[in-house]
Amino acid sequence: PAQLHQRSKMTYHNITLPTRMRRMRYHDFSRRLMREHRLGVDDLICPLFVTEGEGLRVGVASMPGVERLSLDLLLAEAQALYALGIPAIALFPVVAAEQKSLDAAEAYNPDGLVQRAVRALKQAVPGLGIITDVALDPYTVHGQDGLLDAKGYVVNDATVAVLVKQALSHADAGADVVAPSDMMDGRIGAIRQALEAGQHHNTLILAYAAKYASAFYGPFRDAVGSAGNLGKGNKYSYQMDPANGDEALREVGLDLQEGADMVMVKPGLPYLDIIRRIKDTYAVPTFAYQVSGEYAMLKAAAQNGWLDERAVVLESLLAFKRAGSDAILTYYAKAVAQWLKEAE
Numbered sequence: 001p002a003q004l005h006q007r008s009k010m011t012y013h014n015i016t017l018p019t020r021m022r023r024m025r026y027h028d029f030s031r032r033l034m035r036e037h038r039l040g041v042d043d044l045i046c047p048l049f050v051t052e053g054e055g056l057r058v059g060v061a062s063m064p065g066v067e068r069l070s071l072d073l074l075l076a077e078a079q080a081l082y083a084l085g086i087p088a089i090a091l092f093p094v095v096a097a098e099q100k101s102l103d104a105a106e107a108y109n110p111d112g113l114v115q116r117a118v119r120a121l122k123q124a125v126p127g128l129g130i131i132t133d134v135a136l137d138p139y140t141v142h143g144q145d146g147l148l149d150a151k152g153y154v155v156n157d158a159t160v161a162v163l164v165k166q167a168l169s170h171a172d173a174g175a176d177v178v179a180p181s182d183m184m185d186g187r188i189g190a191i192r193q194a195l196e197a198g199q200h201h202n203t204l205i206l207a208y209a210a211k212y213a214s215a216f217y218g219p220f221r222d223a224v225g226s227a228g229n230l231g232k233g234n235k236y237s238y239q240m241d242p243a244n245g246d247e248a249l250r251e252v253g254l255d256l257q258e259g260a261d262m263v264m265v266k267p268g269l270p271y272l273d274i275i276r277r278i279k280d281t282y283a284v285p286t287f288a289y290q291v292s293g294e295y296a297m298l299k300a301a302a303q304n305g306w307l308d309e310r311a312v313v314l315e316s317l318l319a320f321k322r323a324g325s326d327a328i329l330t331y332y333a334k335a336v337a338q339w340l341k342e343a344e
């Protein structure tokens, strides 16, 4: 009968299927054996916001769970992160309005908030890698990452001269890694030369090589209080156009030539293609920054019960690894370190 014939044909077809992708997915052991990428605590960089004062812990409205800490509490937090096995932290200052200026001189004050924080951190938790942000936006009254000319244009070379002073002040304070996030041309070379001349031969440079002019930075600007200063201003004349990929490769090439040890792609998840292209082209330490807006999206959905927070965060970070990131800077670093420990 026709029906029977149909069934036997189907069976025959099934038996001779030479490749069944689902075989390896059937067992837990085989899924584990074939897994190509892993997320570990060694991959994490934790950003921390430091503010003046004592015993101060100030939330960020657009980043629930993220707090600005005064130095005393920052040290305790750094110790906790180190105990969890997190290799490094990235420090961002909340600069008081009266310390902001047109020339951003507070950026290289040897007794500024960042410089004091670095000294205290290196004393309290010597094994924890300390990464400092080299950029002027927290220190300028207009919230731009550089000095302005009469037309409001961010001037390149004069800004680089200030960035060099800022980077040196961080290295003098004991920063392990200086991380220029400003996107001025030639700043990596200028900082590298100054570090060499200043006997800081082993200070690392993490270059924000491919940093895009992104709307995902909004919550960060709330956190450091630069959003109001920037107002309706934008950073299109120095940060990259989200439409471009080839340009990121040129930026990375230049930063490496100028002496960068590591390169950063920022933001993260919307730019996984950029991470992959950089890793394939240069095979250098390539990091990704899961920025404030990415954190805010995940957190908001989680708080509404729309997404399983732990599952989506771990999946997102694993995607960074698959794309070629060696390390990931994420506001979820502490939570992830705790989740990974629980899963051990």
Ligand code: PBG
Binding pocket: 133, 135, 136, 137, 145, 181, 182, 216, 217, 218, 219, 220, 221, 235, 290, 291, 292, 293
């Ligand atoms: C600027 C800087 C930015 C961030 C860190 N340093 C972006 C900007 O304001 O242009 C954003 C980080 C984030 O959104 O998490 N030097």
